[in-house]
Amino acid sequence: MLSRTADHLFWMSRYTERAENTARMLNVNYETSMLPQSAAVSETGWLGVLSLSELLPDYTSRYGEVTPQGVMQYMVLDELNPASIFNCLKAARENARAVRGALTTEAWEAQNDTWLEILRLRRQGAFERDPREFFEWVKFRSHVSRGVTLGTMMQDEAFHFLRMGTYLERADNTARILDVKFHAVANDFYGSSGERNQENDFYHWAAVLRSVSGFEIYRKVYRDVITPARVAELLMLRAEMPRSIHHCMTGVMRNLSAVGAEDEGRTMRHAGRLRADLQYAHIDEILATGLHAFLTQFLERVNQLGAHISRDFLVPAA
Incomplete structure (x- = not known):
């Protein structure tokens, strides 16, 4: 192509x-x-x-x-x-x-x-x-x-480039939504003094979940109250969630492989490391070390991956 x-x-x-x-x-x-x-x-x-x-x-x-x-x-x-x-x-x-x-x-x-x-x-x-x-x-x-x-x-190269673009854009957007929405309520993570307006918290996180069609999925997976840590886990680490970062990076790798990206090539290795970091991560560790730092680094690496894909397959950027 x-x-x-x-x-x-x-x-x-x-x-x-x-x-x-x-x-x-x-x-x-x-x-x-x-x-x-x-x-x-x-x-x-x-x-x-x-x-x-x-x-x-x-x-x-x-x-x-x-x-x-x-x-x-x-x-x-x-x-x-x-x-x-x-x-x-x-x-x-x-x-x-x-x-x-x-x-x-x-x-x-x-x-x-x-x-x-x-x-x-x-x-x-x-x-x-x-x-x-x-x-x-x-x-x-x-x-x-x-x-x-x-x-x-037909599921040929044209199809795979279409799907690759969708997954890469979605991964970037989900990470940005999480970063912005968690930053807005950064003091909510650690310790619940009972002084917060729980009703407002519920509507805030429910709205975040609905923004990525994740409200019903959250209920099926956790069957419990909505908490910030579980929202982060669902939208970052759950591979079965169609708009999660983990799911999107799996889709990017699958379509990269379908268009002939070499397993040992820089683009595939970059994508593989990104997915591995999500596949083997635990939400408690991410929150302890800093969600904002993790997502900022992820966004930088996703942008680098997009540049690698452009270099290997697309029209090089001016």
């Missing part, structure tokens, strides 16, 4: 997944902002959304004060923000159009229909009218794109 074709497929799936992840993060913040809380706590949540994508400097230079309305507009429809949902769906569609011949008719139509629909929704003011319904639409269109890919495409 031509490296340019692989590059377009890889980034088509990454942008589609990124749009869905952004919608999930905004939705959980939108819902938690409705809980009884101080203005400072609310602002911290919206600052976290911008920090998640490292966009705070750009936002403040153009919008000034951090407000829920400003952050939502910036992250959803702002055409000057490359990470907005609008631009992610646009980039996904442009990458799909560039490799139209490598996709099935259904896979191309799923991407094209999503783009045409968001143009219509923007004209009609659908996001401003009901943000939650709009976020559900973004998630649904991502599910459609992924389902059509799984159900209609």
